[in-house]
Amino acid sequence: MIVITILTGEDRVGVNKGEVKLNRTTKLTMLACLFLLFSVLAACGGGGNNAGNTAGNTGANTPAEGNQAAGGKEGNTQESATKVYKDGLDKEVEVPVNPQRIVALHNVGELLALGVKPLGTTDYHLNKYDPEKVAGVESVGESDPNMEKLVELEPDLIIVSSYFTPEVIAGLEKIAPVVATKWGLTPTEHLDALADLLGKEEEKQAWLDAYAAKVESVKAKIGQYAGEKAVVLQFWEKTIYRHSPTVFASLYEAGFVAPEQAAAVTQTEAISEEAVVDFAADADRLFLLVEDPSNKDRYNELKGTAWKDIPAVQKDQVHLVDTGRWNDYSASAMMWILEDLEAMFGNH
Known part of the structure; x- marks a missing residue:
């Protein structure tokens, strides 16, 4: 959703969804x-298409x-x-x-x-x-x-x-x-609402239990990084966005910490390249959401600017991650972030 957000066209930016264009x-x-x-x-009498x-x-x-x-649908009162x-x-x-x-x-x-x-x-x-x-x-x-x-x-x-x-x-x-x-609820709040709608309370609890177990498993594997300050930014086209830390709850539940400036963000908003230097000044690690994590061209260009003064850049602790997995702001994305953290840090 990032992070956050699902837009029309989608994999766009944060929590400010665009309109759906259907009034043609x-x-x-x-x-x-x-x-x-x-x-x-x-x-x-053409209702037979529903069979099966x-x-x-x-x-x-x-x-x-x-x-x-x-007896088909007509005979099933439930x-x-x-x-x-x-x-x-x-x-x-x-x-x-x-x-x-x-x-x-x-x-x-x-x-x-x-x-x-x-x-x-x-x-x-x-x-x-x-x-x-x-x-x-x-x-x-x-x-x-x-x-x-x-x-x-x-x-x-x-x-x-x-x-x-x-x-x-x-x-x-x-x-x-x-x-x-x-719109704007957390994934677990959406899970509550849909479980109520569909009568899936047991399934909801089973997923929550599985998620909690996954968090503990990942924390145990990457425990040496616990307490490190991490900032998440999203590159979308030519703009950089920052999001509320709640969008990446899994990252912080796994042991990383949002620095004060990042913790104060409450909505998706654009941030200039220059402003990132101060925004990430206290970050030990920088996670950048990009469309293609293998393409580091833009990041390498930024390393030649004032970004070279960012501590995470100086320590080469910048991680390019898949925006499609991290920006969905869904129950699935919560698990995907944990899986990616495990893959990036679990074997160190």
């Missing part, structure tokens, strides 16, 4: 036509295979039951008690942490995970959702973020119930 007249016109056609087909697409007792949303009870859920926009939404066909345009990391594989998501999310993790998950667009594809998938629940525009949400609501999670 042609798309909405096509959506209206498809929606009308879908309604006519349903009235003619509901998951088993685990509640996981496996799009290609499932264990639907005999699947047809609904409840009212207040989402991140303080909007009361009638949702399925046991949704089977979830399209997630946000919070994919939290859903996977709960053992729920969405039916579909955007390429932005699909490209972050190992192929086996998202096997069978349909693409519904690159960074913006393709409304026609969403209609085809027949979701029974769509999960978005509260930063989506009202116009986009209104369009999605014509396809299925839409729950907006609150």
Whole structure:
């Protein structure tokens, strides 16, 4: 999310999400036509396409295979039951008690942490995970959702973020119930909200236990670095950004410490190259989020400027890390940061 943030186009910057650009007249016109056609087909008894697409007792949303009870959806009262859920926009939404066909345009990391594989998501999310993790998950667009594809998938629940525009949400609501999670919550807060929505309290606790165990394991392996001060910055295009330390909670839970100036940052904001010198003046280590960690050209250029006076640069303790893994601000990113720390420092 970095760090932080998921933007439209996504892997952009921090917590100030951009708008989702979906109000194209042609798309909405096509959506209206498809929606009308879908309604006519349903009235003619074409509901057989749903067979085999509901998951088993685990509640996981496996799009290609499932264990639907005999008699189909019409005969399964648990699947047809609904409840009212207040989402991140303080909007009361009638949702399925046991949704089977979830399209997630946000919070994919939290859903996977709960053992729920969405039916579909955007390429932005699909490209972050190992192929086996998202096997069978349909693409519904690159960074913006393709409304026609969403209609085809027949979701029974769509999960978005509260930063989506009202116009986009209104369009999605014509396809299925839409729950907006609150933008700005921490990954564990999102985990709480989604566990409540989907009835996955046991799965949530299992993930929290596994995460706590991973933190302790990494701390034990990199204990010699405990207490070192670490600053995280993100390079995006020609701008440098700093983020709230909460975005990188795993880094600091593993034993590193945020210096006073870094600890005072509460939101994503740009910082000039010159200002970094003072901002990182107390840092023992500098973590730079970049698109390609193997490309050190820009960092090498900065080493010839006032950056040469930064203690971490002088001690050659600057680490280039993958912005796609560190900036997601998700449950998955919390684990990815720990894995990267273990790989970087665990064998020293």
